[in-house]
Amino acid sequence: MSQDHNKDQKLDGQPDPSRRKFLNTAAFAGLAGAGLSVGLSACKQEQAPAPAAAPAAHPAAEAAEVGKYEVAPGQLDTYYSFSSGGHSGNVRIYGLPSGRELKAIPVFNTDCLVGWGITNESKAILGTKPDGSLKYTTGDTHHVHPSYKDGTYDGKYLFVNDKIHGRIARVRLDTMECDKITELPNMQGYHGTFPDKRDPVDPAINYTTRVFCGAEFSIPLPNNGSNMDKVDQYRSLFTCVDSESMQVRWQVLIDGNCDLVATSYDGKIAATNQYNTEMGVHYPETMAAERDACLFFNVARIEEAVKAGKVTYIGDSKIPVVDGRLASNADPKTALTCYVPIPKNPHGVNISPDGKYYACSGKLSPTASVIAHELVLKWFDGDLKEPRDAVVAEPEIGLGPLHTGFDNKGNAYTTLFLDSQIVKWNVEAAIKAYQGDKNVTVVVDRIDVHYQPGHGFTSMGETKEADGKFFISDNKFSKDRFLPVGPLHAETAQMIDISGDKMKLVADHSVLSEPHDSIVIRRDIIKTRQIYNMDEFPNAVKDFKDSGVFRDGKKVTIKLTSQAPAYSLGEFKVKKGDEVTIILTNHDKVEDLTHGFAIPKYDINFIVNPQETKSVTFKADKPGVYWCYCTHFCHALHLEMRSRLMVEA
């Protein structure tokens, strides 16, 4: 059937369809194996005629075009792109259109550049075992989403998930540093996450106060080893976290699983696509049903239920859990959840900038399902007969659709994993086609990307200020697109100009493995701090004169300040066996004048930005002289900036 699918694309004389045919088939098989064939059999008859991907333009013309997107020396990028680092555990910041990497923010990983996971302050955020070591040193960030105000980004926070350990982290966008991490109880495979855009009830709260988190993997509840074989009792929870306190507010027990998450612009609905409504444990089981679902949560009703005490508690968790399972929510008028059936193992749910439609990508179905927000609300009001009636369009767009971004002209851009393409389709046209109008063109353009796109994002596309300028295709395979660097390749983040009728591929940006989300934000929204304020750090060494060695039994505190090119103490003595805490305050006020502090053999390095205070604690178990030195270039006398740690035997 994938061959049929491609035959339809021959319309505009694509040079060599057979090459694509072969690739598609191969990749297809690679992805899903034989089990897929059943799921895809339904699609071929409905295949709408669609233009094939544009053949490459004349190379010279293309090069001239590309020059437009270069950022000349002294000029600044127009967008920030915030990318998750995948199993690097961090968040990256790129400038667009240049694709320059500006920063990697350590979140769930450790990072000896800044001392993340080394300083006491970062350890307190990351969480430690009783012995003071880090509780986890791995993390897998997938989805980064900033906080909202009035339907667009407010530049305050960025929320990011850790799929491995089920943690949510918050990055302050003024310092671009992680300031809170919360471990979510009773869930595994925390994948999708999305902040709400306003309160469902209080109109005054037109900004983010909640973050929703979906559990992809169903587990025994409680997961204490007692019910491991009762697979039918495995469940997933959908979690709501308070965006300010980062405390978990409530959880919803559901049928099926949670994959990606979206929220409505009116604050009333949170949504998650479900690829495992079968609640299968092994992957063939997860593909058993012809349709999975997109699950909608009625936020206001859930909070009323929590308030009314219609909750349970799982294990020793203190988090109230409401029942959102299908059977318990049969009456729409009281239902907390609405399960809208959509084809086969969908991936990604994205809301259009006008707030009217959710687009769920089919993944194993070559379709996108368009669900009207209005109709979901109508179902909750009891005025829509079946949840499935909320689906207003289901166009065929190509093979392996995963994620959808929107422009400001009513078009959707969906990544096609198997086709290695981005498909541009018109939402209103798709709705008309679904209603039987045969004269509309749903798919308006296609473009090849290299290769196998996962997530795809339009500039400002997740806000009401979608501007239709760029689409970033985060591809999972780069293969031959960059200089080879061994078996592990960089990934390609390809930039596509979507401002015209035809999509134009304008840049291949390399990114380290492995970004999932890339949120593209207008530069004027982000307002960062230039330096820290010393008063924010309770342990700051505010005066050079306060420097010194302070002993309290076996515990020794070294108070240090730095000002280029010197630390306030030239040396400091401790005894073997002491528990040493070094507090370092950077007294330099000049922007960008950061100092480092490394201690040889004690495995310590961290930095202090201007006016910042950091501390480390370690056991002085090795006698001798240890030259502590500044690792972050600061001054012409940077190399001279050192101090001796002297550990007496």
Next chain:
Amino acid sequence: MNYLAALRNTLLSVVLSSTAALALANTYEAKLPDEINTAPELCKYAPCTEVLPGATSFSERKGQPPYVEAYAEEGGKKKLVGYVMLSTDITDTPAYSGKPVITLIGMDTGGRFVGVKILKHSEPILLLGIPESSLVRFNQQYLNKFVGDNIEIGQSRPEENIIGLDAISGATVTVIAQNQVMMTSGTSVARQVGILKPTIREQAKFVDSGIKPDWASLVKEGAVKRIVVTPEQVGLPRGGEPFIDLWFGYLNQPDIGRAVLGDGPYNSLMSGLKEGEHALFVIRSGGAQSFKGSGFVRGGIYDRVQVRQGADSFTFRDTDAFNLYGVAAPGAPAFNESAIFIVRSKAFSAAYPWKFVFLGNRVDRATGARSFANFDTEYWLPAQYLQGGRPEVVKPDAPWVRVWKTRAVEIALFAALLIAVATVYAFRDKLTRRATHKNKWPVNVFKYGAWIISIGFVGFGMLAQPSITQVLTWFHALLFQWTWELFLSDPFIFLFWIFIIVTVFVWGRGLFCGWLCPFGSLSELLYKVGGAVGLKRFQFQLPRRWHNRLKWVKYGVFFGLLAVSFFSMGLAEKLAEVEPFKTTFLVGLFNRSWPYTLFAAGLLGLSIFTERPFCKYLCPLGASLAMPSTFRWFGLKRKQECSSCKACAVGCGSQAIDENGRIDHRECLHCLDCMVLYTDDHACPPLAQERKRRTKAGLALTPIGADGYFIPIQPVPARADAAAMKNSIKN
């Protein structure tokens, strides 16, 4: 020609002694270490202990503008005893030379001045005219005075709380500038360290009309202003491209802010500002120079831009600068450097005018030396953007305005004198007709009157003796940079020069030189007095042939000075001591070292015996005026017989009438003696002959006409008649 040798010797000694003076005047153009302007350890390079007695150690430069803290050891502990500041760290107020007097100032913790030391000055007057010690004495007047007091040059006026300082005669501009330097430096440091309360200006209340003007309107209204610096202004070769072309404007005003930034960025910017914080934007639309530079990278301070309001200057730290991502106003020029700067001070108010300053360097193309060159544009929010419009602002007068105001009466008298002399001279015909060879008083009463006033009031009183140095300065100003302030700062000289320029082209230089030049007047007065007291027999004139040679010397002196001035203005100023003016009037014969006194006294002494020796042979000023006198409009009258009759030439004190009876207007000093003769039928030989003829013939003596002849009774063939007359004279 003994006295000529003497003259030469004197001249030589002047040149030698001025070289000696150069060696002695140790702060004139003193070479200061480069580090003094930039090094954090100011006191390593500057004699801080001399201006802060008792201090033993000093901090590094701190604050903005910078100063250092001075400490004394007291019981083994460091104690803050005061502050030392380098004037050029704080203000670049230029003195008379156009360059700042670099002053090191000490102030105790109570805000009292405890030491002032000039490190370097470029004031020519202090080099040769007025001893440097007088500026030192002037500065000593500040000691123990409180920085917060109103200290001004002139009389103390207790009722206005003004403490007066005695000026230095002849160096008014220098001391006014110096006072400004002292008070600006002192108050700016006193404010920073808390001795003086900072100025708090009432904050502006904005009109929020919701109108979004486009760029052209913003520029037209003055809501956006421009600074263009050309390469030649910073000493670089002229070029088509500006050195830098900046636009700037005030952003807190909502209409302007929204128009420039757009709504979103404006709201976002304002939400980050606290009360008393002000945002302005700067874009560079042309030029290769950066207004950011790189000083802020390590030093944290933007060292190329500044905002000034009144006495306050506001510099920007690196954290006071934000990215300006774009200008929303339609029609804005393309730009390639931009910033939003934040003024964080309640001392700043947008209700009042302020200046955006681009701090540049000017490179002297001859020497490669760099000097500060600041370029600013005033900005004042247009009235429609301020509730109630612009407040009334009393701006302190510029130093030159203050000079004009404080000396208004003298200036008026002086102007009256100039007008009176010009008027008298314009009616010279009437006077010369009344005068006769025997009785020249109808002319002389005015001329001698002018002399006496010139010597007493203009010369010794107002010290308004024009000098060749001014001509040199003008030449330079015309060629390089013309600043009216420089010329307006001495009102008498300014008016005098207007008079000189006008009269030189109308009548020739003689009116100034012969009637109003204080030294010339003194010189000729001495000659006249000498003659009157019986020294007439010792008085002499140089023989014609010597005169005709030596009169060119002054031109040589002039061009010599001009040439030297292009090489070194300072040296030219020193060599301009060939003029005895400073010694005679500005400083006084008895206040100078002997070579100067000897030179001036020698010239004046010589003047008793020969008329105006300096004016005739040496005066470079006279030479410079003589040349344009060639192009005067009205000359003195001559008649045909003059070409052979030598009567006037014999009596011409300035030896300006040649063998052929022609008057050299370059040499003529407008004594008008020849004009008296011109109409004197007893003294002018042709007239006397005609008179006699007519008397003999019993003909009527008609009045003498404008052509210098008796008005004919009947038409006579003029030529034959004239020839006959000529013959009769010869016989």
